[in-house]
Amino acid sequence: MRRWSAMSSQDEFNVNRFYDHLANGEVKAVKCKACKNFVMPPSSVCNHCFSKELEWVKLNGTGKIISFSEVHVSSSTFQSNTPYVVAVVEMDEGVRLAGMVKNASRNDVDVGSRVSINIERRRSDKWPFWARYYFTRIEIQ
Amino acid sequence: MPLAAIVSSGMSKIGKRKGLTSRDLFLEAFLECFERARNLDRKEIGAIYVGSQSEVYEHQMMYGTALAEAGGLLPKPAMRVEACASAGSMALRAAIMDVLAGLHDVVLAVGVEKMSDRSVEEVTDTLMSAADLGFEQWNGLTFPSIYAMMAVAHMKKYGSKEEDLALVAVKNHHNANLNPKAHLQREISIEEVLNSKIISWPLKLYDCSPISDGAAVAVVTRPELAKKYTDAPIYVLGTGLATDTLGLYLRDDLAWPEAVAISCREAYNMAKVEPQDVDLAELHDAFTINEILLCEAAGFAERGKGHILLRQDETRIGGKVSINPSGGLKARGHPTGATGLAQVYELFLQLRGEAGKRQVPNASLGLALNEGGSDAAVVSHVFAR
Numbered sequence: 001m002r003r004w005s006a007m008s009s010q011d012e013f014n015v016n017r018f019y020d021h022l023a024n025g026e027v028k029a030v031k032c033k034a035c036k037n038f039v040m041p042p043s044s045v046c047n048h049c050f051s052k053e054l055e056w057v058k059l060n061g062t063g064k065i066i067s068f069s070e071v072h073v074s075s076s077t078f079q080s081n082t083p084y085v086v087a088v089v090e091m092d093e094g095v096r097l098a099g100m101v102k103n104a105s106r107n108d109v110d111v112g113s114r115v116s117i118n119i120e121r122r123r124s125d126k127w128p129f130w131a132r133y134y135f136t137r138i139e140i141q
Numbered sequence: 142m143p144l145a146a147i148v149s150s151g152m153s154k155i156g157k158r159k160g161l162t163s164r165d166l167f168l169e170a171f172l173e174c175f176e177r178a179r180n181l182d183r184k185e186i187g188a189i190y191v192g193s194q195s196e197v198y199e200h201q202m203m204y205g206t207a208l209a210e211a212g213g214l215l216p217k218p219a220m221r222v223e224a225c226a227s228a229g230s231m232a233l234r235a236a237i238m239d240v241l242a243g244l245h246d247v248v249l250a251v252g253v254e255k256m257s258d259r260s261v262e263e264v265t266d267t268l269m270s271a272a273d274l275g276f277e278q279w280n281g282l283t284f285p286s287i288y289a290m291m292a293v294a295h296m297k298k299y300g301s302k303e304e305d306l307a308l309v310a311v312k313n314h315h316n317a318n319l320n321p322k323a324h325l326q327r328e329i330s331i332e333e334v335l336n337s338k339i340i341s342w343p344l345k346l347y348d349c350s351p352i353s354d355g356a357a358v359a360v361v362t363r364p365e366l367a368k369k370y371t372d373a374p375i376y377v378l379g380t381g382l383a384t385d386t387l388g389l390y391l392r393d394d395l396a397w398p399e400a401v402a403i404s405c406r407e408a409y410n411m412a413k414v415e416p417q418d419v420d421l422a423e424l425h426d427a428f429t430i431n432e433i434l435l436c437e438a439a440g441f442a443e444r445g446k447g448h449i450l451l452r453q454d455e456t457r458i459g460g461k462v463s464i465n466p467s468g469g470l471k472a473r474g475h476p477t478g479a480t481g482l483a484q485v486y487e488l489f490l491q492l493r494g495e496a497g498k499r500q501v502p503n504a505s506l507g508l509a510l511n512e513g514g515s516d517a518a519v520v521s522h523v524f525a526r
Binding site for chain 2: 086
């Protein structure tokens with residue numbers, strides 16, 4: 001029953017598991033043991049080298065802004081947050097994420113700004129029922 | 142030998158077309174296309190390919206069947222193709238592939254979208270389904286914010302300014318004001334753009350294409366059959382299609398749309414032309430920044446210097462390369478699924494010398510560059526008269 005053993009890794013490495021880890025209070029990313037690249041979005045086969053030897057790596061939770069914007073018109077889901085800052089963030093381990101930078105305006109952030117990730121563990125009551133993450137600035141001491 | 146010929150084309154008026162449906166908009170374009178072609182019998186159309194972005198706006202799928210029905214083309218083979226805003230040129234590419242494969246001699250490519258019945262929030266949300274679900278949609282990004290992040294990356298790296306983005310809008314509004322079918326037929330000033338409401342900083346209302354309704358069609362044939370239907374066909378010399386990461390966040394360089402460069406290179410090589418041979422181009426300026434990025438990746442400006450070409454006014458009608466003489470997505474309008482074929486309609490008129498007040502002088506080689514998502518599915522076509 002090789003087919004079913006393949007199914008188990010399919011179930012272990014995908015975006016739903018990323019958000020399960022998040023709901024458990026951990027930010028983890030899928031890394032390929034063979035070629036050492038991150039597999040993003042999380043997936044059961046490495047899209048760089050096609051290996052199935054994957055692992056979840058816990059991230060230390062900090063990174064830097066690659067680019068950003070300040071959203072004034074959003075979809076209805078996020079309307080109560082407007083205006084809000086969004087950013088592409090490169091985590092210290094090298095994996096990229098995107099999301100909101102809370103408690104900041106566009107004047108508070110820049111390309112290269114350091115941020116840390118925060119977790120809202122409570123799952124959404126709407127599909128796809130995931131938890132959420134967001135970023136906050138790391139104040140320079 | 143060209144890949145295929147386009148022997149006729151039609152386009153509805155683009156705009157907020159209240160009270161009309163996709164079928165009505167399609168028929169408006171289809172009838173114009175029919176009146177223009179000589180000796181074209183509806184029964185000769187062997188297949189129909191329909192580009193449509195979303196089934197959400199009209200709660201309607203099966204646009205292949207629906208439009209074949211509306212056009213009296215049943216029971217001909219008809220299918221919908223989808224890749225967000227590049228659906229229209231994907232329909233054209235499918236039609237070209239059909240003709241090249243020898244399946245049919247005469248094929249209809251259609252693009253259509255009826256968006257304006259929905260609220261801005263609903264449209265924003267529907268468009269957002271073209272982004273990565275887990276890491277972009279779920280976390281509050283919007284399409285304007287995705288392009289805004291490309292703009293910020295370009296500004297930081299190359300020194301482009303918000304005023305440069307405004308120049309795109311001013312130019313394209315000027316061109317659209319010469320286009321009787323354009324959505325926004327009005328000149329605007331740099332100040333108006335800069336003072337317009339922020340949508341997603343640094344992009345403001347006038348940096349964004351409007352929510353439009355419209356349809357456009359083209360009839361594709363084998364090159365050797367073209368003269369039966371018109372004295373002035375335009376020929377498809379090259380087609381390119383390239384893909385990139387679904388999410389912008391995974392790109393090494395947010396200010397460089399790699400798939401655009403690959404797609405254009407494929408089309409140029411097939412056509413045996415170089416960027417400097419191109420007289421005019423319809424580029425996918427869904428947001429002003431994208432015209433600058435596409436200018437670079439299509440080879441009209443050096444990497445990082447798209448805004449310089451614009452400042453030098455070399456992309457005006459009659460400049461070194463006339464970009465978006467129709468007014469582009471920005472001002473002709475952007476009925477998402479229809480846009481790719483609206484670009485083809487413009488090049489069809491321009492290469493035949495029928496573009497009226499916005500005619501590009503000596504237009505003989507044109508590029509259409511249409512993309513979906515965040516430059517994640519990029520279709521390019523090279524046309525010659």
